[in-house]
Amino acid sequence: MSPHLSPRHFFGAELRHWRRLHGLSQDDLGLMVHASGDMIGKIEKAERWPTSELAQTCDVALATSGALARLWPLVEAQRHGARGRAGTSDADNFGGHADNASDDRLEPFPAGKMTLRVDEEGNVWAQVNRRTLLLGSMAGVLGQVVSAPRDGAAAAQQAPVPAGEDQFNFADYVARNFSGVRLSRPVPDYGVDWTVLLPGGRALPGCGVSVQVHPARVLDKKVRATIDDVARTNGFARRAERKMMVGADTDGDSPRYFLLDARDLRDHRPNAKEVSIPSAYELDDLTYGLLWAASNLDDALQADDQALEETRADLAAYERLSTSAVSREAAPGLTEVGHMWLGSDFCARHILRALPTLPQVPTFWTREQRGEEASAWLLFDHKYRYLQQTTQLLGASAVRAFCIPEHAVRESPRYERILLFLAIALMESFGIEVRVTTDEEYDSIEGFVVAPNEQAIIANWVRGDGMWHVDVTGRTTVVRRFTEVAGDVSAHSVIDGASPVMRLQALAHYLELDWAWLTRRCGQLGQHGSTRLVRTRSHLVSPAGLDTACSYVGSLSTSR
Template identity: 45%
Template structure:
């Protein structure tokens, strides 16, 4: 939904929430505390250009601000207006995209000479608050290239000139249904800059909208939006953490970042834990074993997109040979995740294997609550940001019972990993089968995306994000494409 298409009731809802909050003399953090959500939820609810806030959030605000149902009624009016606008534009949500298990978009309203506007909804998760990407769709032709028939002068269209994220989609009709190809709006502007008004938009076949591209768009949109919104607050919070850096043991309580969105707290905690491990890795005298707590693609996507995690992985792999890392991924985590989310988990493991870090995957749920650690026989560096009681929990220990617990778990993982192949290729294939993914499709699509890079599809706006991890993982998986059995 572009800025000039915001339903009037959505604008009224955002304004009314802000007016009532101000009348109650409450700041955004204070209202957030009253309703049991983070400040980010309140901030987004007061923006008319963003997705409508969920009914649960609006109900909580309605009660906290004594609106007596008025906010709930405004939200319902805005929802009805939004649906009417989408029907008039010929775009409908919740229709399956060919090649994807996700119900995403339908561009049946795009005629041979026309186009449609819609919104790609990147839903909420356990940490992601949910984001949306405005979409402009145009008819397209395909041979070895995809040529989208954008209207004359599209290079100057506000859609591609504004700073916020957008997606230009080329729609190729076929007997099997439409195939959709995406291009980041910023990339579209660059490709059209300086061209004549009638120039068509060249797109890559690598950016087919399917489960791989949806995984990337879902992650980048949610991570980017939260980190950009919290950029100043994150910088301030980070500056206050110096007092903890020299402590061998510390706990970062939620009060350090109470106003931050869950994604921003993830970034703060994972960054602190990574630096803690790097500061103390010298105390480990031999190749250590690593244990990580990520079980699903949502949290594992941080390996692919957080710039500091890619740097941490590269530095730890450079300093030691023969490293091993264990993931605990119970079957419930597999069956409870969408296919794009499972793709993200597979790529995070592939990234580590690309650094010659052997990855073991245990499926026993009883190991799911084990601390994250790096340990040799004499000492362990403990670092939790996933599932921590706060933002992080770190420690350095030589306590024998704790070391025994860590080494027993690592030995079990080594003996009972469901990915036990002798090569990275074999281990990744075994993991792909466990995650119920198509190995041939995955290697082929990763080869394509690794060749063209991810920026054409989902270029990050936040300085804290990078595509280096994603692209390295895709190239590593894609290098196997020509060797499928």
């Protein structure tokens, strides 16, 4: 792929990136958007022109937040230019094989010159002839793309970075250790060393982080980063977008990198020539997972801010009903994260209203299987309050069951498995006994709360057909089924243990996570908190759940 050759090549490269990010084959995506896999392949290789409808459909299927639809007008402008040059020939064959850059019929921008520029807020704009369009966070086109996808088994490999452009080997380290991350060198840089594009997920849209890298040294477990150009760093810290300062210690056998939210510099350390960074903020799967989840959730919810409040008010009438099922079409202007938040918030309030009516201490059934879903427990502000309130209402230890099939573990990167582990640890910290089944038969069971053999509350927003489905029921068949599921999982839990530490040790083993490393790193992060590592801006996101979970897991390192 040669995304720099033309808008059509760039579109194809982006389509391929988003498809692979979701682990889909060309045939898989074709089925989702009602096209053939061959057609998808040709569009990715710039051998066929995408239609506007296909761009929009792929945006929905791949949760790109409109990235492809924003690119499509550039492709259309190129196509009109191609038709004008090709006369009566088939425009889809213009230039021969689109990946053959040596073909003398291929002109990089047949519709005219395409100019890209970056404004002071880091937005990327494209101008073709007299048309100007916002490309959003596609800053990778401005410089050398460090992590472009490859074909076949090499898809997860990252492109090498010229040594002169990666003085501290930061980009090389990130590219080798965190699949799906893309880095570029902005031109002009406006004080930014690297633009880092964090990948999305099934619902997370992906987001960008601006980075400055500075030399650092570790002395007596303290990290000191040196600021050579104070004015440049001050300007960087004042920028509005999400930004990160990285301290790079390259003196040892292996380089180490330490992260600090750059707003910490702006608020507390202006004009500093040396900055202290907690050693707990070392870049690894724990801190990357936190940055990935918090940045994605926070940016999406901040973008939805006013629309989310208005939609919540519009849907408030459903709270008077004991049963309701609301589709995502009821909130068409929101991101997938906005839908997640609405569904999660409504289900939490539904359970809190109905919980006092249950005749006995119930068992909870939860559908989260991956870190992306589980991160809501750690970062949505209402989820932490919900755990506090349910604990107060029940006044006794409850059981919460999960279905986490083996394929979900295999398919999840390590940082997502850590997020899932922390969400379950958070529940254990509230005195909730967690049970886990691997039986895929239970994969489709909706979220519920059941008083065995008597009454059930249905509350589901995870992987549902709509934003939520809630109900309160005493129907015998439904209650019996939920009772059987809860009983079976409790009797055959793969993390069975008499104490929280035993259950969490078993969970770490099942998720293929090192227990000693987890307790040590969580203890370090719990001591410092996460607010200097990543500051959230949406009032709907809070680090309370995450910090509680880390502190709790850290305390278990001395437990017997």
